[in-house]
Amino acid sequence: MKISLKGSLYTLISLLLTVVILGSFLSQISPGEVLNLIREADLGGVLMFLVLSFTMNIFRTWRYRLLLGLSGYAPPRFSMFMVVLVRNLFSDLLPARVGTLAYVAVVTTRLGVPMQAALNSWAYSFVFDMLAVTPLVILAAFITGGSTMLSVPALIGGSLVLALIVSIAILLLPKFFRIAATLIERMPLLSAGTKSSLGAQLKLTESEVVRTRDQGVFLRLLFLSAMVRIFKYGGLYMFLYALLRPMGFTLSQLEPNRVFLGILAAELAASLPISGIAGFGVYQGAWALVFHLLGFSEHIAKLTSLSHHIFTQAYGYLLGIGAMLVLMLPFLKLQDSSLKQPRRRESAFAFYGLMLGVCLTAALLCRLAYQTFPYTQSFQQFSADQPDAAQLQLRSQISAQLPGTIVFDSNRSGTFGIYTIHPDGSGIETIADGPQHEMYPDPSPDGNFIAYAVALSLQRNSPSEIWIKNLNDGTQRRITEDGTFPTFSRDGSKIFFERGRESVYSFDLLSGKEALLFPLKPKDFKYQIVMPRLSSDQSQVCFTSDRKGRWNVWCADLKTQKSSQIAHGCEPSWLDNGDVLWVSTTAVRERSGIYGYNPAQDRSYEVQDGDAPRGHEYFPTMTPDGKFLLFGACSPDQHSHEDSNYQLFIKAMDSGVVARLTFDAFNNRWPKLLMRAGAR
Known part of the structure; x- marks a missing residue:
């Protein structure tokens, strides 16, 4: 009887260890x-x-x-x-x-x-x-x-x-x-x-x-x-x-x-x-x-x-x-x-x-x-398009109104790097392009710096660092060894970023200190937190998550730590009026469209939802003055954000005119407006 009791105790303790440790791990992974x-x-x-x-x-x-x-x-x-x-x-x-x-x-x-x-x-x-x-x-x-x-x-x-x-x-x-x-x-x-x-x-x-x-x-x-x-x-x-x-x-x-x-x-x-x-x-x-x-x-x-x-x-x-x-x-x-x-x-x-x-x-x-069987990471090959006269005219018309250049990431060198391009499609310059993958650029409000992530590979869990580059003297520095998807605060004093697909951090550029913003307790949000963006007053954060299925847009109050689902979709960002810009993947043309969400009225509205041949839109960003929408789009038979032929587009919000910026064979993503010195 004693042997049986002892064996049962060993089994019970072993089972308890398995449940507790694996339960803890699976709450984070x-x-x-x-x-x-x-x-x-x-x-x-x-x-x-x-x-x-x-x-x-x-x-x-x-x-x-x-x-x-x-x-x-x-x-x-x-x-x-x-x-x-x-x-x-x-x-x-x-x-x-x-x-x-x-x-x-x-x-x-x-x-x-x-x-x-x-x-x-x-x-x-x-x-x-x-x-x-x-x-x-x-x-x-x-x-x-x-x-x-x-x-x-x-x-x-x-x-x-x-x-x-x-x-x-x-x-x-x-x-x-x-x-x-x-x-x-x-x-x-x-x-x-x-x-x-x-x-x-x-x-x-x-x-x-x-x-x-x-x-x-x-x-x-x-x-x-x-x-x-x-x-x-x-x-x-x-x-x-x-x-x-x-x-x-x-x-x-x-x-x-x-x-x-x-x-x-x-x-x-x-x-x-x-x-x-x-x-x-x-x-x-x-x-x-x-x-x-x-x-x-x-x-x-x-x-x-x-x-x-x-x-x-x-x-x-x-x-x-x-x-x-x-x-x-x-x-x-x-x-x-x-x-x-x-x-x-x-x-x-x-x-x-x-x-x-x-x-x-x-x-x-x-x-x-x-x-x-050597490991190789190659991209699908595409052919470049040739713009027609109407497309060139639209691009020229809109480019004259933009007060700066466009910064974006692209795989044109064989790995992703950070580049700038003039709104008329000319003057592509390299900002950062090494043997690894430089991605997710975000310019500082004054246009003097660009923050970006550097990843070993495009695999979802690949180690990633965050760097910033001074555009005036060309110097670069790493601000964290573990983070991705950086964005500047409105005053340029902080950088917000994602870590481990599970938390949102801030980095103070003056003090060099990191701070956890959300979730303060891991048990408060046990799902993935991807591509976070903070509101201009830094009181809220919106992000993509697999909570309630893949993928959904969520927002959280940083003071109360309470979160709520906005819509089915991804890649949210804040507009100056407090609305949320996001990519919807339901009830849209060509499998995706860019929409806005008004929290006060609990109402969604269309911002950009184009048709073929390039109506599969992602990577949306509104310029600070709210006059232009920048985004990437590819044909509806493609989707991979790493290995598709996304091209850059600009939409004038007042007229609704959409102009295609790039016509190349590469994957161009995450366009942002880099302000000219005189327009800051």
């Missing part, structure tokens, strides 16, 4: 984000993960067969490989790695290996696995140095202590089985027959352990165990790379020493007796904490903790279940796998030569995968 990250994983990185994972299992199989061979048993390689996959399944499924004992059950029942030989091979593999990880931790700690918040002396000291303890355990392993046999014989709850049988098995195992120790194979076991660890963590590293490559991360940015420490911490947490159901819960908590300490953003740390673990667990479970089904085939069951005599050690040249050959083969396959 949507399941769609997790699945999208997996779906967009780099194919080359995934293939390298598969190669390294397969190689890890080869070395694990090799180690088991080496130990079984010393005991006089040689199960077929294929069958042993299947056993290893089943062992991996239960190791991940059960806490504290007790699932590795599934190996003992399978080799004894399906491959004809006696209990003492199975326990001997399991015990040595278990302790050498722990020993092999210690030099890797020490090496990673030395390379990392003091560049993280983790204590390097503590890591090295802890590893040395663990190595000492495991080394002593290896030497005392025979005595462990002897003591276990004695304890079994003294247990009052077991029958005499059971005590006798178990005691005899443990004594036979003690003899096997001693025999293996006397064979002088410890160095080979250590090398095989090191290969198991190296290829295991190498595979997990490559899958993390596969997840992060679409965000713009490169191999050089994902330092192996840091990633190894983060993955190891999560794995150790999942090995605790109480770690959550199937490792979910504590694993994510440890991963997110350590990766954040290692320098990753909190959002990416949490997102990868879920995506990485879900994929690798599903992969391991599918392989394990498939292997169990294969081993259940009648012809694979062996009555006896014994040798005529215990296998002798092969020559060092043959052993280490074969090990080198396996490593080189894995390296070549990884190189082939990397070169065959």
